[in-house]
Amino acid sequence: MLHFPSTNTAAHTPDPRDVTRLHQLLGHHVWAFSNCRVDAPGLPVAEVDWLFYNSLNGTFILSEWKRYPAAVLQVMDEGKPWTLVNGAAIPNPVEQVGRQLHAVRRVLRQDVSRKHFPSVDQQSLNLYPSVYSPQIDEATRRERLRYGAVHGSLEEVALMVERRAVTAPLLVSGGKARLELAETLTDLFRCSIGSAVRRKLDPPPPVRPDPGVRMAAIHRELAALHVELASLLETPEPQAVRDPVVARAVPPTPPVTNAVPSMPLSPASSSPASPSSPAPPSLGSKPGHLQQHVIKHVPLTKANAQHVRAAFLAALQDGRLRRSGVHIGMFGGLVGQRLKGGPTLASLAPGSLRKWCLAQAATAGVAASIDEVDPSIVRIGA
Template sequence: MLHFPSANSAAHRPSDRDVAILGGLLGDDVWAFSNCRVDAPGKPVAEIDWLFYNVRHGTLMVSEWKGFPQRVVSATDTGEPWRLDGGMAVPNPIEQVSRQLDAVRSVLRAEILPQHFPAFDPQQLLLMQSVYSPQVDGGTAIERIRWGKVYGSLPALAAVISNSTSRSPLVMSEEGARLRVATALCALFRTTLPTEVKAKLRGPLAGGDTDFVQRISAIHRQIAALHVELADLTLIARVSVTVQPRPAATRTAPAPVSPTLTEHQRMNAHLAQSFQGVNGNSDAAAKALAKAWKLVLADPLLHGETGISISLFGSVGTPLVKRHHGSLPKVLGMPLRKWCVLQARAAGMKPLDVPGKPSNIRVR
């Protein structure tokens, strides 16, 4: 897979792990543009999670990626919300990706086809659409979707991207056109053209080194994914290690040693890490909050005598979303405490009320 990430340094980024998985599943005939910004005349600015272009088959797909606090119970076609475990209704992502597809199709017809595919009839341009959510599983009731598909696993999504064909394929007439088309698409969708990708688009290296270069690129992606995972584990380990008390000289219980970080600092560390690279996209902010709350739930030093402080989580998290979205309940679609309880249950925990502390919960 040739990956063209967003040129906006403040834009949300896909996880390195997901990029590495896709890179292992998709060949270099698949171009993947992530976190694109599309300005189509007469339409609202569209933020696209992924645009896939299989240049060998001439197929294109707009894909919306969604993370939900609980598993998806039912995924319906347009006109109805999706339902999660516990009965929560969420906006239908099929409707969202349909609007995005309209914007992508409009700009391709106006900006790309006339210059790079002059013989192609713009009215014949076909794009697939999909929604990927890891909370979709074998038990999800997926209604017959008229336009597009819903996927719960990356291998299933990648298989469609790799193998689908079109009755009106958008295929380049010559190999040399690939770099020109890729450059134009990057400019249109505000993504970057990495140096190693540009080298591949220029053609095979002398001496038959193409496979060697591809393998080095794959290794770099895998190393990047491992570094992200190690960073997460390091932070959790750093804030989770309890300091052992010194041996007592008497039978009297020793006074506990103060932890290195305060409760506020620990909470702030989890939220700051989770919001790295998140911009004004409300879905990205909600995902970052979910990631931070999972880190809090996994941090035993935030489980004090009075439980976990939801109010502290809210006070630290509010400045991260207030500028773009106003309040945490607005981003989450419900009161913060209710959302935290649902998240804990989704993680397999049993949240309990704390007498006299309505903003705190205990989990077990």
């Protein structure tokens, strides 16, 4: 997640624990503007707790955060108050986020759409309202909302932000365009953009190293690979347990004498015992390294897109896979083995897997490219 905190000193600040958890749940393709102040012409000033922008899906989502002294007994649609378990009636936050939605939508249509999304009809620009309260749990009675959703956990909020889709996505391409859009939104919503976020939105072009420095680095990498190879030869990977094969030693042929005629040997004893069947060739350490990252980051149950993304980025930046790169087909096959009975890889990484991998690297600020010789391999650029 790329966080754009408020510049308004009078505004509330989010709980650092909530911000940390959102960083864990959301990738860098999600922009999060906290405690926004929106001045829309003709409408009261709106105070927005969280405004999320999914740069991959092209969606804007408003989220009003509420904390109450008691658990929420019943969630109602607009026109009716909510009730707590202690009997208290509270103002309906669904109505509040609805008013915020009108203000944000007007600003986006007037000040953002024409410049950054000129191909999208302004009337097709829709935002999605939501309410989050940790006091909402399984015991809460929920009336079906006409528009929007309510959530009781940050995991539900993150899932909504990741999966929400629209018929007219608001997308920009290229690091410069993303940075210009972020600057426009931070100005409108009175938020700040840090230097680290700028680098992730528009990473600087890779600088070609000095040839002498690069050759020295290559020699160091070769030395490290030789050390790793020596350790692998000393401690080979465990093979499957097989039945022991006992080889019979062939006695030396006795000298021929006249006293004792030589007896013909049976076919079984005349030929030396055949050596044990050779072990199948090992796949090497590269597939093993790739599989380690998949097993570490992709759980067997309840896997989501962030798990797959974390596994790919970890493998892409693994020094042990720097020379070989990440084989896209092998990576997809290893992930697919972890998703049996759950979501499919196509649903977690929509579209072409190659394009999806490159998009994840770009949003993470990692310069990656397709191998010129083998288009099924993606690697970090030089």
